[in-house]
Every structure is written in C-alpha cells, then in structure tokens.
Amino acid sequence: MLKDAFSEVYMKFKLHFYQKAFERLKEREASLTTVETFCMEIIYALGKPTVAEFSRVANISSPNAAYKINNLVKKGYIRKVRSDVDKRECYLEVTEKYLEYYNISNSYLTEVMERMEKRFTKEELKFVKRVLEVMSEELMPEVDLSHKRD
Template identity: 60%
Template sequence: MLDQTFNSVYTKFKLHFYKAVFSRFQDREASLTTVETFCMEIIMALGRPTINEFARFVNISPPNAAYKVNSLIQKGYVRKEQSPEDKREYHLTVTQKYIDYYNISYGYLTTVMERIKHRFPAEDAKRLEEMLRIISSELMPEISLPAESPVP
C-alpha cells in the first residue's frame, strides 16, 4: 500500500510537469526535446558538472555528451564557464531561460509544500521532512546530489 501511495504522488508530480510542458508546445514556446529535457534536469541536479562528469553520470561517451550539450548551448539553456582553478576545465551552468522553464514543475512543488504546511500540524510536516531526508540520503545511495546535506 505504501508503494502504491508513493507512486501515486510521484506520478502526479511527473504528470503535472508533462502537462505544463505540452501546453508550452501548443503555444510554440518550448524548444527542448524530451531527451534534452532529461539532460537539463540532470545537469541542474548535478550542480555545474563538467561535460565528462555529465557523460559519466548518464553513461554515454564524452563526444556524445558534448554533442548533446552543444545543442543545449545553441538553444540558450546551458553555458560553459571556465574553471578559475583549472583553465582547461569548463563547468556547465544552466541559464535563466532554463530556470524559467524548470519553474513549471518547481512552482507546483512549492504549491504542494504550502498545502502540506496548512493541512498538517507543524510536527507532522517536520517528521515528513525528516523522513524524506533519510530516504534521499540513506535509502537512495545510488544517486548522490551535490546540494544534499547529511541527516542531522
């Protein structure tokens, strides 16, 4: 039962995002393919990866990753920034154009979080936050994100 409930919540977040993305296609605003959207989500989650770090994460060759990244650069969703420490290295940074695109889904997350805070007592919301932190940091070791902080 827990797995079905969690899947339902996860599916609703995905469907809300897809619905918003498709509405942009109807308005001709969207210019990212499905694969490019996935690439952008990964780049954003990795927090300024190099092309090689991105390639390793998605398990593709560096030339294939560079091809995908160059398409995203041409569309204005990513830029390469030279590392101040190692001038030979470039980090991928998402642009405001993508952040605006990304806010389609993040805005809904914010809405749902506000609803949780209003619907449940503060101690329940705090417990949910603690449980989600444990799930993310301890129970999902296959994926680590740079912005994660350890469970206190």
C-alpha cells in the same frame, strides 16, 4: 500500500509537469527534445557539473555528451563557464531560460508544499521531512548528489 501512495504522488507530479509542458508546446515556446530535457534535469541536479561529470552520470560517451551539451548551449539553456583554477575545465551552468522552463514543475512543488504547511502540524511536517531526508541520504545510495556545486 506505501509503495502505491508514493507512486501516485510521484505520478501526479510528473503528469502536472507534462500537462504544463504540452501547454507550452501549443504556444510554440518549448524547444527541448525529450532527451535534451533529461540532460538538462541531470545538469541542474548536479549543480554545475563538468562535461566529464555529466557524461559519467548520464552514462554516455564523452563525444555524445559534448554533442548534447553544444546543442543545449546553442538553444540557450546552458552556458559553459571556464574554471578559474584549471582553464582547460568548464562547468555547465543552467541559464535563466532553463530556470523559466524548470519552474513549470518547481512552482507546482512549491504550491503543494504550501498546502502541506496549512494541512499538517509542525510535528507532522518535521516527521515527513525526516522521512524524506532518510530516503535521500540512506535509501538511495545509487544517486549521489554530495558533490553538487551551487
């Protein structure tokens, strides 16, 4: 039953995002392919990854990663920022253009969180927060965001 409840909430977040993304398609604003959207989500989740870090997490070859990154740079969704320490290394940084695109789902998350704050007590919210932290830190070891750069 817990699995069903969690699955339903996760599905509603995804469906809301898709609904809003399709609204943008109607308006001709969306220019990311499905694969590029996945790439952007990985890059954003990692903070400011290097090309090698992105390639490793996406489980794709370095040349394939470079191709995808170059397309995203051309479309204006990311920029390459040269490392101050090692000039050969570049970090991938999302642009304002992507943040506006990402805000489709993030604004809904904020809206749902505000509703939760009105609906639940501080103690209940504290418990939900703790459950989510345990899920992230202990129960999902396959996904490591500990090296995330802000």
